[in-house]
Amino acid sequence: MGKKVHLGLIYGGKSGEHDVSLQTAFAVMGELDYAKYEITPFYITRLGEWRVGPVLGGKPSAIDELKLVPAVGAQVPAPPAIPLAPLLDRLAASSGASTGSGQPIDVVFPLLHGPFGEDGTIQGLLDIADIPYVGAGVLASAAGMDKITMKKIFAYEGLPQCVFRYFNRAQWEKDASFFIMECEVALGYPCFVKPSNLGSSVGISKAKNREELIAAIDFAFRYDRRVIIEEFVDAREIEVSVLGNEDPKVSVPGEIAPSNEFYDYKAKYVDGKSTIHIPANIPNKTAEAVRDMALRAFLAIDGAGLSRVDFFLRKNDGQLFINEVNTMPGFTPISMYPLMWKESGLPYRDLLDKLIELALKRYADKQTIDYGGSGGN
Template identity: 50%
Template sequence: QRIRVGVIFGGKSGEHEVSILSGQSILKALDPEKYIAVPIGITRRGEWVVGAEAAQVLQEAAQIQLGGPPEPSSIDAGADRDAAVGQPGAGPHAVPASQPGETALTLVPPALVESFDVVIPVLHGPNGEDGTIQGMLELFDIPYVGAGVLASAVGMDKVFMKKLFASAGLPQAAYTFYTRKTWESDPEAVLADVEAKLGYPCFVKPANMGSSVGISKAKNRTGLTAAFKLAAKYDRKIIVEEGLNVREVEVAVLGNDEPKASVPGEIVPSNEFYDYNAKYVTGDSALIIPAPLPPDVTEEVRRLAVEAYRAVDCTGLARMDFFVERETDRVLVNEINTMPGFTRFSMYPKLWEATGVSYAELIDQLIQLAIERHRETR
């Protein structure tokens, strides 16, 4: 009997387009002998659509163009935005076309999700990767791919992620954080505090975000002020980290109770740091797989990847991102991404491919892990 799989993509977050591309790749890869795949789109306004309308949302992928990072308003209010991102593989979609004359359906989530054996929420950023949709799927008792509520929420909040990494004894950059209110009520005091604790350069980030949206590297007080103003538009919590001189290395982790780590890959950003443009717009940041690291550093990164994954009680999958200091080869944990980009050209699937797990096998395993976790938590 074939497994009924709902693939949810799009969403209200700033990573709407990336999610569509990932969803499209997964839908194409699901073997029709084994699965009945149903695309479920979430529009930028947050409407859930299936059938013709979902195909329409997917079709946006074919028209995806270059553009800058999302405006904060589009994230808060879920309003339309013109900007879109470009990635290789943005070809015409291959979704079951709706019948002529068929009415497009807009369903409320419960009625929709209850008809699936498993759901793959390929959503990035707030409202998708942060435990909210995972909580909804728990309520409706549907197995779903990827991290559970807690790990998703912790992975999206860089402050709590760092607290848990610290309590597991994992090495990471020095940091501090402020609420938007603290910043707005006394900017001078906040600036002085950052200078005393971390100095320059430092990185200022909205605590809950991804794709480098709202992140700046500050080199002096003027830059720091601008960086706070930007980050405060995206979140009520702002994290600041010491700026490191590092290489960027990523490891794919897969599993529930016995997570496995892939070979590491290295990112060589096309900009000064791996910002939104370097990730999606210019497309000329290089992915090097496997990362050219000394064998002991490779082993260290893979070991820390599994430890950090366990530190936030992650299940399913995550891409674990690291910094390797240029002078010393010291390895520091940067972050966990519980629903990483999942096109065929994305780092996560490419790392598994280099480790011997094909794209289609990877999806099979993720579905099995989702069903296993669901069974074990009942």
Template identity: 60%
Template sequence: MGQDKRVVGLIYGGKSGEHEISLSTAFAVMNAFNYEQHELIPFYITKQGEWKVGGKLTAPFTSQAELKLDGAVGGTSQAMNLLFSKLSTGVGAVDVVFPLLHGTYGEDGTIQGLFEMASLPYVGAGVLASAAGMDKVVMKKLFADAGLDQCKYCYFTASEWERSSHALIQGMEEKLGYPCFVKPANLGSSVGISKAANREELVKAVAVALRYDVKVIVEENVDAREIEVGVLGNEEALASIPGEVVSSSDYYDYQAKYLDGKSQMLIPAPLDTELADQIRELAVKAFKAIECSGLCRADFFVRKSDGAILINEVNTMPGFTPFSMYPLLWRETGVSYESLLDRLIELALERYEVRQGLNFENGVN
């Protein structure tokens, strides 16, 4: 096939607390890729934000350690030259990019903006959806606007807390009660989240959250089942069968999610058909509420007291190893890991083509 092979830029690592998770994901994706149809160019972003670029791959690396591209001669400027080559020559060195970056500078719209500037098709959500999906407060406002039910919450900035913490505390106690959950507004993977059972714990929890962000969100505690659904598509989006997370700890924190291995994923979730269908419909609604494209995982609470379905959040770059919830949900829905990768690349190119048809000029040229 030679020249007809599509060149995919695989971007991983990153200046984020989820750097190592990104490496595991990149290794899994690299090993599942269809090399008869694609060639890969690995782009590794160090924890300091420096870029390294390797040569074209026609087969995967044999170990995860190789992903760090220790022998690579190409640094940040060469990586940018490759990414932006299409702008100067009209012919891109890379046909499509596949960002496998979790958290800050990865799924928050910043790198998506770089791809837009470089005029490159890329897998996943655009700038707006990525930014909205990362900011829990903006996300919740969009959900409310779309008529999706969610748990009660309050939010404030660091300067508001400094000026009027007493009034804020009283407002939260009245609206949410204890226990409640305190979270940085912009952070993936449950980092910086605390559960507060009283006023003293609430004040401590806010101090922890403010280490990670200048905006904090506080949510009521809901006694509920945690149900997750994969969404795949652009304008026409499909929902996977739902899965259920049965957490080992008091709440599904970073420890439970990544380290202790005790959280169980039940796929399919033991739900009656009507409830499962309702949740799937709401997952697509949430996907559209933030104007997402490509993929997202929508996470819901099903409240135990009355069976109400509450949207918790969407994740625009969900965990993506073959053992992560998102690919497993699609596998059980009938889409293999390799097919999922192919489909995401097709969706990236499809979205790019639609956007290329738009006129960004001023006036009627």
């Protein structure tokens, strides 16, 4: 057998989606082939401290173990927080630094959701350190995380989407009455209020009147300095999974029937009662339109590796609207991304292998780029 690929898994993080990241990491660690990979865990605490664990010999038995804190009464101390410079030395493949196995990290899988992970920040850090990693680069990650920027890109590409309005905290505090009036005229009630730069339905509210709108906006500002408000569409929620780099493929579509009034955080990750239909029961023509629009959206933001693309299918006339691109979708047991690929003929473990292969291929392709230029100083 050849040398194992040394895979660094980064998870946790400072965002409100810390617990979601732990669920994703737990699921991924349980499905990776330990005959192919040796795995070093990199846990980021809620305070942003980095801890590095020993090379894993197999799947953790509980999510709490991912925090790299010994059980109560254990004599072994928790791994200390690591400053950034030594951390990069331990991560960087070019440094030859060891994490305990004698082999440097070959590729990183950043299993982070939300700000400080899914938004391009960790991707920029890994780019600077010249480390291969799974998933989208800085541009696609940032655009995919920020709903306002994403929707502007969709508009430029001519992709149909719901009517929306947006503003920042300073604008709201200066002239709240104007924005209330604009939302009521352009969107009406009910409408959805969301932080611009967050995922997993954190901070999202459905407002049915002016009082609820104001409360929802105040709530959304807890999570970001900009807020986006979208019209309500009585629609079915259709999703597809995208996999690839320059020549991506798209899975069969799936459909979510939320357990709550809309597909919020609880419906996604807590109660497990939302109904999933894979493949979605939609006409072939609609399925092809979903797949085509997903490809256009993925390429428009310069996606790489993986993305889940979400749509609304309006019930009264079958009109399709793109909702968002998620560049680091969850890998929990009830997550749509791996389930749709499983239905498309690509099992979970093979999907992880493919993502790691795509990461290494993208890194190799980037090595052909002349970043300095022949005529530079």
